Amino acid sequence: MKMRMKATAVRAFAATLLAGALLVGVGGIGARAEGLNSEGYLIPQRQDWSFAGVFGHYDRAQLQRGFKVFHDVCSQCHAAKHLTFRELSEPGGPEFTLAQVKALAATYKIEDGPNDSGDMFKRPGKPSDPWPWNFANDEAAKSALGAVPPDMSLLAKARTVQYGFPYFLAEGLPFFEDEEQGPDYIYALIKDGYRNPPKGFKVPSGLYYNAVIQGSGHLIRMPSPLAMIFDNNGKPNNPKFYTDGTPVTPDQVARDVSAFLMWAAEPKLEERKRMGFNVLVFLGVFASLLYFVKKKIWAGVHDISPSA
Amino acid sequence: MSGPSTYVPKSAIGKWFEQRLPIGGLIHSSFVVFPNPRNLNYFWTFGAILAFMLVAQIATGVTLAMHYIPDARFAFNSVEHIMRDVNYGWLLRYLHSNGATMFFLAVYIHMLRGLYYGSYKAPREVLWILGVIIFLLMMATAFMGYVLPWGQMSFWGATVITNLFSAIPLVGNYITTWLWGGFSVGDPTLNRFFALHYLLPFMIAGVVVLHIWALHVPGSNNPAGVEPKTSKDTLPFHPYFTIKDTFAVVCFAIFFAWFVFFVPNYFGHADNYNPANPLVTPQEIVPEWYFLPYYAILRSTPNILFIPAKLAGVLAMFGSIAVFAFLPWLDTSKVRSGSYRPVFRVFFWAFVLCGIGLGYLGSQPVTEGTILAGRILLLCYFAFFLIVLPLLGLLETPLQVPASIADAVLGSHGSSTMLKGASAEPSVKG
Numbered sequence: 001m002k003m004r005m006k007a008t009a010v011r012a013f014a015a016t017l018l019a020g021a022l023l024v025g026v027g028g029i030g031a032r033a034e035g036l037n038s039e040g041y042l043i044p045q046r047q048d049w050s051f052a053g054v055f056g057h058y059d060r061a062q063l064q065r066g067f068k069v070f071h072d073v074c075s076q077c078h079a080a081k082h083l084t085f086r087e088l089s090e091p092g093g094p095e096f097t098l099a100q101v102k103a104l105a106a107t108y109k110i111e112d113g114p115n116d117s118g119d120m121f122k123r124p125g126k127p128s129d130p131w132p133w134n135f136a137n138d139e140a141a142k143s144a145l146g147a148v149p150p151d152m153s154l155l156a157k158a159r160t161v162q163y164g165f166p167y168f169l170a171e172g173l174p175f176f177e178d179e180e181q182g183p184d185y186i187y188a189l190i191k192d193g194y195r196n197p198p199k200g201f202k203v204p205s206g207l208y209y210n211a212v213i214q215g216s217g218h219l220i221r222m223p224s225p226l227a228m229i230f231d232n233n234g235k236p237n238n239p240k241f242y243t244d245g246t247p248v249t250p251d252q253v254a255r256d257v258s259a260f261l262m263w264a265a266e267p268k269l270e271e272r273k274r275m276g277f278n279v280l281v282f283l284g285v286f287a288s289l290l291y292f293v294k295k296k297i298w299a300g301v302h303d304i305s306p307s308a
Numbered sequence: 309m310s311g312p313s314t315y316v317p318k319s320a321i322g323k324w325f326e327q328r329l330p331i332g333g334l335i336h337s338s339f340v341v342f343p344n345p346r347n348l349n350y351f352w353t354f355g356a357i358l359a360f361m362l363v364a365q366i367a368t369g370v371t372l373a374m375h376y377i378p379d380a381r382f383a384f385n386s387v388e389h390i391m392r393d394v395n396y397g398w399l400l401r402y403l404h405s406n407g408a409t410m411f412f413l414a415v416y417i418h419m420l421r422g423l424y425y426g427s428y429k430a431p432r433e434v435l436w437i438l439g440v441i442i443f444l445l446m447m448a449t450a451f452m453g454y455v456l457p458w459g460q461m462s463f464w465g466a467t468v469i470t471n472l473f474s475a476i477p478l479v480g481n482y483i484t485t486w487l488w489g490g491f492s493v494g495d496p497t498l499n500r501f502f503a504l505h506y507l508l509p510f511m512i513a514g515v516v517v518l519h520i521w522a523l524h525v526p527g528s529n530n531p532a533g534v535e536p537k538t539s540k541d542t543l544p545f546h547p548y549f550t551i552k553d554t555f556a557v558v559c560f561a562i563f564f565a566w567f568v569f570f571v572p573n574y575f576g577h578a579d580n581y582n583p584a585n586p587l588v589t590p591q592e593i594v595p596e597w598y599f600l601p602y603y604a605i606l607r608s609t610p611n612i613l614f615i616p617a618k619l620a621g622v623l624a625m626f627g628s629i630a631v632f633a634f635l636p637w638l639d640t641s642k643v644r645s646g647s648y649r650p651v652f653r654v655f656f657w658a659f660v661l662c663g664i665g666l667g668y669l670g671s672q673p674v675t676e677g678t679i680l681a682g683r684i685l686l687l688c689y690f691a692f693f694l695i696v697l698p699l700l701g702l703l704e705t706p707l708q709v710p711a712s713i714a715d716a717v718l719g720s721h722g723s724s725t726m727l728k729g730a731s732a733e734p735s736v737k738g
Contacts, residue, residue, distance in 0.1 A: 054570060082388045150582070154388070157573060158581035172567070172574045179571050182578070215591045265581070268391070268398045275399070276569020283562045290555040297547050301346065 066260025533645025608682025640701025
């Protein structure tokens with residue numbers, strides 16, 4: 001009798017444990033699918049980028065589409081002061097023609113001077129000019145927008161996703177290497193971050209709820225940039241927004257502009273990876289040759305007794 | 309670098325020059341005929357790897373300095389100018405920033421090798437202490453170098469570290485103001501850090517010369533931990549060790565190149581691509597990975613008696629490095645090599661794990677748990693040096709140490725030849 005009670009208790013205990021484990025496991029999977037971490041943050045998921053990996057390279061058409069998003073939407077508020085017009089035509093980027101870039105630059109009025117009589121003057125932009133900003137300085141932007149929008153030329157390298165220990169170790173390894181956390185983050189922030197706040201969450205006026213943004217308690221000053229292109233049902237205001245026939249979807253737009261920002265932050269990525277492959281091949285061959293030379297020189301020293 | 313050379317130049321010009329400046333003889337005796345223990349393993353190639361890294365850092369650094377502007381208004385932009393507009397500027401900068409990481413990785417392996425094989429024991433104490441001085445200079449150089457891009461982590465890292473000096477009693481605040489050249493980290497700080505960042509590597513190079521000089525008096529230690537007794541225990545530096553070191557350097561360069569070309573920002577911090585802003589404190593201020601264990605020690609140290617926690621942390625942090633200089637006298641064991649010290653070996657690996665653990669804690673946000681774990685590991689760290697090493701030499705029973713290097717390499721087969729060869733000829737060392 002006593003034994004049976006004990007056995008029943010053990011079984012009940014085991015069943016409770018199992019149920020608990022299942023619950024936690026399912027909960028864990030659910031949370032992972034949703035991508036929310038323990039503090040309610042939406043963890044950006046790894047995306048497939050054409051520029052990932054040893055042979056990674058930018059997708060020209062994607063960069064050109066991303067540039068359109070940047071030009072029409074982002075650059076209305078954001079600066080990109082390290083980005084010059086000429087870079088848009090250089091190899092490894094969107095590769096617009098120089099004529100296109102000259103025409104684009106000329107549509108902007110750039111302050112220059114002083115001239116011979118000591119006055120500042122406006123002139124049409126040149127390919128060598130940095131990307132002009134709609135605001136004269138940080139203070140002007142702050143007074144108009146409530147905060148200074150972050151400069152976009154390095155944004156993709158200045159933002160990241162921290163996967164934590166031990167996953168970060170894998171990010172440095174071949175085949176797992178990952179320098180795309182920045183675009184992953186930007187993509188998730190603009191596509192998935194804007195959502196209805198949880199019950200009881202107070203959003204102060206002039207701010208928006210975003211599940212992805214770090215360090216500000218889910219609050220962001222920027223209104224959803226996709227809302228400037230799409231209506232509430234995700235239908236584009238202008239179905240011909242892309243001139244290359246690519247369907248205009250929130251996913252596509254977020255992806256394209258994230259890729260463009262990665263290029264803006266790392267315009268030498270293609271040159272770097274191409275050279276890196278050559279360097280590794282060269283060093284690999286060099287090291288193998290050295291290995292055999294070393295083996296030849298040391299032959300006879302290791303095993304046979306020395307006869308000086 | 310030790311003793312008169314037997315080098316005789318072949319050409320008449322060579323002879324003429326050698327009589328006036330015997331540099332050929334110096335090179336010949338130091339890097340050609342210099343006798344090295346024949347049983348060195350690949351951990352002994354890290355000296356050559358470090359020499360390569362020092363030259364690489366100076367070469368890339370001098371070139372970067374030609375394009376960099378040490379002014380708080382322009383520093384960040386000038387680095388971006390290097391990345392975008394300077395021919396192969398991105399390559400130079402990624403080589404230099406990842407080079408610092410590789411330099412520290414190599415120096416940690418080099419130091420742990422010295423620790424494991426007892427390379428600091430007599431007669432190599434001065435050699436070891438010169439190494440500790442190089443390590444300190446490296447840390448200062450790397451810290452100031454990280455400030456130069458003038459990003460958020462540069463600025464706030466500099467603020468945290470320079471603030472440490474304010475913990476010094478009475479004069480701390482004056483020293484900190486003097487270091488800053490103002491009342492906070494700013495333009496004068498950046499300027500002097502640039503000047504010092506350019507100067508210190510050449511001081512490192514100078515101490516490296518002394519380090520190699522001090523190495524070439526007794527010669528290298530070796531995995532067996534017994535001194536070479538006859539010429540059979542050694543091989544000439546060239547070609548045996550020149551080729552071995554070159555092979556190791558190229559293998560290391562493959563590892564280095566992987567990070568430079570494919571994950572160049574892996575060791576960096578994303579926040580350093582935001583320009584320095586004195587008004588915005590980053591969510592977390594984290595130093596580079598090679599400083600993390602010391603950062604954990606700094607943060608975990610409690611109030612000790614009448615010493616406030618901040619000062620105690622600074623003392624513990626500097627003490628954790630300074631204690632290395634006393635190793636030759638803290639380790640009381642007569643046996644050099646860890647290969648013949650079974651108990652020491654266990655503590656050695658525990659010490660390595662302790663260092664890694666401290667590094668992990670240094671990267672984490674401060675919680676009660678990390679503070680407690682940090683204090684435990686801090687105690688372990690100092691206990692290794694101050695309790696384990698002194699006592700172990702007295703308590704441990706070491707294994708049988710081989711009679712000679714040839715013995716260690718060749719086993720019983722060698723010992724018979726050794727018996728015959730023992731009286732054959734004196735050491736060529738010297």
